[in-house]
Amino acid sequence: MKIYLVDQQKHFAKHIDLLKSASVMHYNRTQLKETVSTIALKINKRLSELDLRFLFDYRIFPPNIMSFYTQWHAESRTMKVGDTIVQQVFLPPIKTFSQKVIFGVRVNEIIDEPTRKGFSYETLAGHVEKGISTFTVEENEAGLLFKIHTFSGPGNLLSKVLAPVFSVPYQAFCTKAALENVWRQIV
Numbered sequence: 001m002k003i004y005l006v007d008q009q010k011h012f013a014k015h016i017d018l019l020k021s022a023s024v025m026h027y028n029r030t031q032l033k034e035t036v037s038t039i040a041l042k043i044n045k046r047l048s049e050l051d052l053r054f055l056f057d058y059r060i061f062p063p064n065i066m067s068f069y070t071q072w073h074a075e076s077r078t079m080k081v082g083d084t085i086v087q088q089v090f091l092p093p094i095k096t097f098s099q100k101v102i103f104g105v106r107v108n109e110i111i112d113e114p115t116r117k118g119f120s121y122e123t124l125a126g127h128v129e130k131g132i133s134t135f136t137v138e139e140n141e142a143g144l145l146f147k148i149h150t151f152s153g154p155g156n157l158l159s160k161v162l163a164p165v166f167s168v169p170y171q172a173f174c175t176k177a178a179l180e181n182v183w184r185q186i187v
Helices: 009-019 157-186
Strands: 002-004 033-041 066-070 084-091 099-113 116-123 129-140 143-154
Touching (some): 009 099, 033 157, 099 129, 143 157
Antiparallel strands (some): 002 099, 033 143, 066 084
């Protein structure tokens, strides 16, 4: 984690080079909090008819919460397992008047099933949270839904102390905003 007062987008290539060599944070999934958040995608389409490029381009969180840079964009290709993502989180979620906090995550699975498409990533050393997040668009008998499934816990002592008053409410806010942002891009 690095904190800046100035937007780091011009320096994302440098950040991704540093984060590519960072290790995934050690975690035990059974000791982390599991959260599943969903939003129904009330459209008259099948999963196979959706254009999900935005999902695999990692355009999940609204730009007032986070900007990002991906290894696959840097290398002019599509996402693959092992790719690194630089996350620049805005605290508070106002792009111009905020602290810019740089984190990294690594793609550990790409999901390409007939009724489920998406990917998951794990947090890298220095992230404020440790664990894994999975983002999927799924089709079932009720229709389509977008799901965020996480196993997470505080990544350091400060985030552990602040979790009840800051981290947990902010994470809930970001998850709700991500669900709505994906919904807008699909419908």
